[in-house]
Every structure is written in structure tokens, then in C-alpha cells.
Amino acid sequence: MESTRNKLIQILANNDSTYISGQQLSKELAISRSAVWKHMKELEKDGYTIEGVSNKGYRIIAYPEKLSSNTIKWGLNTNWLGKTIYHKESIPSTQILAKQLASDDTEHGTVIIADEQTMGKGRLNRTWHSTNGKGIWMSLVLRPRLLPHLAPQLTLLTATVLCDVLAKVTPLNPAIKWPNDIFINHKKVAGILTEMQAEQDQIQYVVIGIGINVNHTEQDIPKDLKGKATSLRLESDRDWDIRDMIQNILLTFESAYQVYLDQGFPVVKEKWENYGYKLGESVWINTMKDRWYGSILGIAEDGALLAEKEGEQIKLYSAEIEW
Template identity: 60%
Template sequence: MSSTRERIMALLAANSDSYISGQSISDQLKISRTAVWKQMKVLKEDGYLIEAIPNKGYRIISTPTKLSENTLQWGLNTNWLGKSIEFFEEIDSTQTKANILAQQGCNHGTVVIANKQEAGRGRMNRTWYSNNEDGIWMSIVLRPKVLPAHAPQFTLLTGTVLADVLSKKTELDIRIKWPNDLFIGDKKVAGILTEMQAEQDQIQHLVIGIGINVNQLTSELPDEIINKATSLREETSHVYSIRELIQAVLHAFEKAYDRYLDTGFSEIKTNWENRGYKMNENVTYHSGNVQSQGIIKGINEDGALLVQNSHNQIITLYSAEIDW
């Protein structure tokens, strides 16, 4: 159920071109006029510009640009995703916090978002540079009723969602590098980290971490990644609204997730392969201590990479390191 504040925000949004009286809000939400006034005060402290005129009521004039639980939920018209948002100005890692919340029994669709991460992390315990307010750093808690073997499909689903959203917002050609990165040209712009707690036949929870470089300049990136990473701003010379991008991702993710549960993985597989980085190109890969070459042909139902080797055989790679 939505909180009182969320319902007040929804009423203000629905009446953004007119005034809504405190009495009307009180009646519709079944709360006191004093409670309405207190909630308005909190919203104003959060940066909302709210006009209050006697005998007319309240009207929203403008919303703040800074991130908060309130601003993130303003205009977020999802059914279940992001109904519970945990926002932090600064945190060690949204992924760590989301895992803790998941273990404590938080709701399916809970989202953890931070302005800055002190210890952002990616796949294989690699560091993700996110100690700034210029990107999207968030983690989503999911409790899908699917077998644990299907968990890798959610990483691929997330990749297609991010690629679709970012392509629409920027008109850039966003590519998905197996298994969990998004590239513009040959530089990384976003990454995905999926972690799971499961029993043999049941997923207890998934936590999907998402990091997107949005408004950073190349000059602000650490020296060790300056030639490997980029941002939306760097590629388009445009400064983006972090809030609007987060909401666009959450909207698209919920829709794709629900569709996946209804129709299965085939549509995601096709979308991924249409956006795959270096699809049908020759790459060098390392499996164990063996180095080989092959042509990337797509992905399997279980999220593995399909490669055609020098003998024209299609082999399946689950954990190989690839020289991209």
C-alpha cells in the first residue's frame, strides 16, 4: 500500500494545473488537516515548490532536481517496482544494502539508490567507480518464482532494458557486451551485477545492481579507466536528468519483467542478439588455461555465450575471459 506522502504526491500531480483544497485531500485520504499540512511541510523541505492559497488550496509549482525518495516516486507510475525506495546520499554499496534488506524480508520490487557509493562493486569483485553524483547507482530486489537455473536470464533481460532505454534517450547505438556490460563504441557506459540467494529448486531473492555513467566528463574519471569508460554526457554533450533516467529504467524494467514471466525468454534472447557487442566477429577467449579463437554467434537459454570455433562447432562458454 502507498504511504500517505505518496498518495498526497499523486493527488498534487493529478491536479498540477489547478488547486486542490486541504479539506479535499483530508477527505480523500481520510487523514486530518493537520496531517496534510505536516506532509506539505516535509515536501517543501525536500525542495518541492508548493503554492498554498487560502480558500483555494495547494498547487505544485515545481519539483526539485535533487534525488530523494519523494522525488524518485513523483511520476513513477509503476505497479510494483519501486513502491519501496531506500535512498541514500552516500553509502558503501547499494548492492550490499539491498542484499541485507532482501535477507530481512523486504518486498519484491524494493529499490536501493544512492547519490554516491564509497565501495561500488562489479562482477568478480571488481571496483565500480561511483563516488560521484553524476551517475545512476541502484540495486533492485526481486523474488521471481522461477528455477535458480534461470537466474542468468535476468542479467540479460536487464541488459536489453538498459540498452533500449539509453538508446531512446540518447539516439546512440548501445551494445551489450556479454555477460553484463553496456558499451558505446568500444567504451563501457554501464554495468550490471546480479546476485542470488536460492535453494535447490527455488530462488529466495535476486539483487540486480545497475551502474550507469550519465553526466561524468572523461577528465573526472580515474586514470586507470579513462581510456576504457565513457558517459552519456561525454558521448552526446548533453546533461541528463538522473531522476528521469532512473524512472525510465524502472518503467521499462517492470514491463519487460512482467512480459518475460508471461511469454518466456525468446524475445529477450532475440533483442540481446540484435544488440550484442561484436556479434559475428572473431574474438580470442580463455577457458581454463586454454586460449582459443572463435566467432560470437549469440547466447543460450541459460545465459551462456555461443561461440563458433575454428572447426565450425558451436561451443558454449559460461565463465570464459574474452579479449574484447
């Protein structure tokens, strides 16, 4: 159930060019006019500029640039994703908090966002550098009615969502490097970490972690990642509105998730392969048993990478690829 504050934000966002009387707000929210006034004061503390005019009512004329759960919800037109948002200025990891909340039965579609992570992790427990205020550090809690073996498809779906958003709102050409990285100009700009709690035949929850380097400068990229990592700012030579990008991701994800539920994995597979990094190219592939030179063909339904070895199609679940 949406909180009164969320409903108030939605009403004001939908009527940002007109005044809404305190009486009308009181009626729609089923609270007293003094309670409406108190909610307005709380929004002002959050950085909103609110204009109140006698005999006309209220309207918000400016919202803060800083991130908060309220500013992200302002104008967010999703149906279920992001109706509950936890925003933290600094946190060890959005994944850690997301898993704690998921274990405590937080609702499907809960979003956790941080300005900074002090212990951010990527795949294989690798450190993820989460510079304060420069990127998107976010986790989504999902409770899909899927069999556990299908969960890797959600990682592939998320990768296509990130590429769709970056291709739409920036002039850049993103690509998906298997299994979970987004590349621009052969350098990593984003990563995805999917974690699951499940029983044998039922998923309890899935937490999808998303990290995107948005407004990093050269000084923000660690020395050991120079030439390997980049940011949207470095590749486009301009800053980007992090709040708008978060909203774009949430809206696009909700839509793509529903298409996936309705139409299945083939839609995701086709889109993923359109963005696939070095698809059709030959690379050196190292497995525990062998090292060979073959071409990247695409992905399988279970998230495996399809490669060609001496004319034979091979499924790779774990491999070191010399991209």
C-alpha cells in the first residue's frame, strides 16, 4: 500500500502546472488540511520548492537535484517497480540491504539506491568501486513466479534493459560482454550482479544489483582499471542526470519484464544478441580442460555462452575469454 507521502507526490507530479487546493488534497488523501501542510513541510526539508497561494492551493515549482526516495518517485510512472524505495547516502552494499529486506518479506519491486557503496561487490566477489554521487548503485528485489533454473535469464534481461536505456538517452553504442558487463568502446561502464534465494521448485526472491559509472572523470577511475573501465561522461564529454537515468531504467525494466513474462525468453535472446559484444568474432577461450580459438555465436536459454570450436557448437558456463 502506498504511503500518504507517495500519493501526495504522485498527485502533485501529475498536476505540476496547476495549483491544487488544500481541501482537494485533504479529500483525495483522506487526511486533515493541517496534515497536508505538515507533509508539504517535510517535502521542503527534502529540498522541494513549494509555492502556496491563498485561495489557490499548492504546487511544486522545483525539486532538489540530490537523490532521495521522494525525488526518484517524483514523475516515476511505473506500476509496481519502485513503489517502495530505500535511499541511503552511504552504505556498505545495496545488495546486502536488499537481501536483508527480501528476507524480511519486502514487497516485489522494492528498490534500494545509494549515493555511495563502501563495500560494493561484483561477480566472483570482485570489488566494485562506487564513487560517491558519480554513478548509479542500485538493487531491485523481485519475486518472480519462475523455476529457479530460469533465474539467469533475468541477468540477461537486465543487460538488455541497460543497453536499451543507454542507447536511447545517450549518443553512445553499448554492448553486452558475457555474462554481465556493459561495454562502451571496449571498456566496462556497467555491471550486473544477480543473487537468488530459492527452494528446489520455487524462487523466494531474486536481487538484481546494477552498477553504472555515470559522471566519473579520469581521476575517479582507479589506476588499476585505467584503460579497462570508463563512464558515460568520459565517453560523451558531458554530465548526465542520474535521477532521470534511474527513472528510465526502472520504467524500461518494468515494461521489458512484463514482455518477458508474457512472451518468454526468445524476445530477450534476440535483443541480447543484437547487443552482444564481439558476436561472430573469433577469440581465445580458456576452460579448465582446454584452450582454443573459436567464434562467439550467441547465448542459450540457460544463460550459457554459445561458441564454435572446430565446427562444433559448444555451451560455456564458465570460461576465461580473451576479449
